[in-house]
Amino acid sequence: MKKKIWELGMTVLLLTGVFWLARTGARLTGADAGAGNGVVLIDSGHGGSDPGKIGIHQEKEKDINLQIAKRLKKQLEKNGVKVYMTRENDVDLSEGDGGNSKVQDLKRRCEMVRKIQPDCVLSIHQNSYPEEAIHGAQVFYYEDSSEGKKLAEILQKHLVEVLDKENHRQAKGNRTYYMLKKTEATLVIVECGFLSNNQEALLLTDEKYQSKVAKAICSGTLEYLSSLAEKK
Ligand SMILES: [Zn+2]
Known part of the structure; x- marks a missing residue:
């Protein structure tokens, strides 16, 4: 017993x-x-009839934006972040309206921001410049937004660390970009690199490099989101 x-x-x-x-x-x-929980809207720039910048080897910015956006979505979701996308295909958001004006497309994107009310919006773009030598990732924020500035500076730091420690570009304020002007949300424009630069254009179409870009943006976003969580 x-x-x-x-x-x-x-x-x-x-x-x-x-x-x-x-x-x-x-x-x-x-x-x-x-730890990095939050809601993020990824805005893949251009699409459909709007190719965005055309690269030195005829790369289309809209395609690279979407490829990086999709990789970024996966990585953020792996970290428990709720992710929305302004587009998941090669479309112009004004399509189906009869016209496909650029303004209508941008208005639609801004409407999505208002509806979803994410913690932040990451607008993915590629840069271009008349001088071939110019290169390096750079993040832009709305000049009057202190949260935008904070997010942009964190992202810039991660992009420099992961992609190119010699990149001396800094996060930069802007008052003219439509999406920066027209949204209340914390929104940054991530210019991942220059399609006008021979080497960077090749890198930006490379899957492994795109994953690195996504990883840098993901880790920066997680750092920003956890700073928001601490404040709550
Ligand atoms: Zn663009």
Whole structure:
């Protein structure tokens, strides 16, 4: 009898232990996934009839934007972030309206921002310049937005660290870009690189490099989101 009670006791103890471990484990995983929790809208620039910038080897900005945006979406989701996209295909957001004016397209994107009310909007673009030598990622924010500035500076830091430590570009304020002007949300424009630069254009179409770009933007976004969570 004594042995039976002892056995029962051990079983209960063991089960309690297993239960406790399982619960703690679940909680830890939840906490990890939630560290960067938040809602992000990824805006893949241009699309459809609007190719954006045309690269030195005829790369189309709209395609590279979407490829990087999709990689970024996956990485953010892996970290428990809820992600929305302004487009997931090669479309112009004004299509179906009879016309496809650029303004209508941008208005639609801004409407999505208002509807979704994300913690931040990452607008993905590629740059271009008449001088071939110019290169390097750069993030823009609306000049009067302190949150935009903060997010842009964090992202710039991560892009420099991951892609090119020699890149001395800094996050820059802007008052003229339509989406920066017309949205209340914290929005930044990430110019991942220059399609007018021979080497950077080749890199930006390379899958591995695109993943690196996405990784840099993802880790920067997570850092920003966790700073928001601390404030709450
Ligand atoms: Zn663009």
